[in-house]
Amino acid sequence: MRDFKSIAVNMMKMSPESQVIGSVISYSLCSGSLVLVNKLILHYLPFPSIVITGQLLASIFFIYGANMFGLIDIDPIKW
Secondary structure (H helix, E strand, O other): OOOHHHHHHHHHOOOHHHHHHHHHHHHHHHHHHHHHHHHHHHHHOOOHHHHHHHHHHHHHHHHHHHHHOOOOOOOOOOO
């Protein structure tokens, strides 16, 4: 199984048009699945504030976890 860095390196070798098409398809799949999952969760758990809090926390852990493993670089938070 290939690791994330090799996939990212191969994506950087793609033409700009292919990168845009891949980004649009990835964004569409992510946003569409998020809508479906949200509707399913809210059907069984009618507390929207808990759902959004869980999603925000999961996003924070995912982003900082990927940063800790060197998969992505993030800018520092400036107040």
